[in-house]
Amino acid sequence: MAKGYDVNQERKLALSLFGKDLARRAKSKCELTRASGVPLVTYEIPPIPREPDFGRCLLVSEDVLRQLEQPQILRPGEWRHLNEIIWSDIPAVQAMALRILRHLAPGEPWAQNLIEESYLDPTVESLADETSL
DSSP states (O other): OHHHHHHHHHHHHHHHTTHHHHHHHHTTBOTTTOOBSSOEEEEEOSSOOSSOOGGGEEEEEHHHHHHHHSGGGOOGGGGTTHHHHTTOSOHHHHHHHHHHHHHHTTTOHHHHHHHHHOOOOHHHHHHHHTOOO
16 A cells, blocks of 8 residues: 555656646646636546656646536536637647537537537547547
């Protein structure tokens, strides 16, 4: 058990080293909602790679983190802003926006329409395809 704990601590340390760069990239706002003035945390896009990868990390609010970790509590009305977020110049943001839209699409026609209107780079789509919410 100690080995697992040590590995987890090393991973947390490695992720914390991304903190300043993530905050700079995100302008200290949630990258999926653009909310500012809220506590932000680093979110690794699943599946989690063996080694922490800056390109698979996002800075998100604690509320967004809860929704991403428990997709059944996603509140569709609060995600309509994805029509702007999907056009981010950050591939990880685009990929997560696409995953959220795909999760919402079966019950939300606006989400399906946005998916159909979006053209994303194949690498972004590949990252979004790795797993679902």
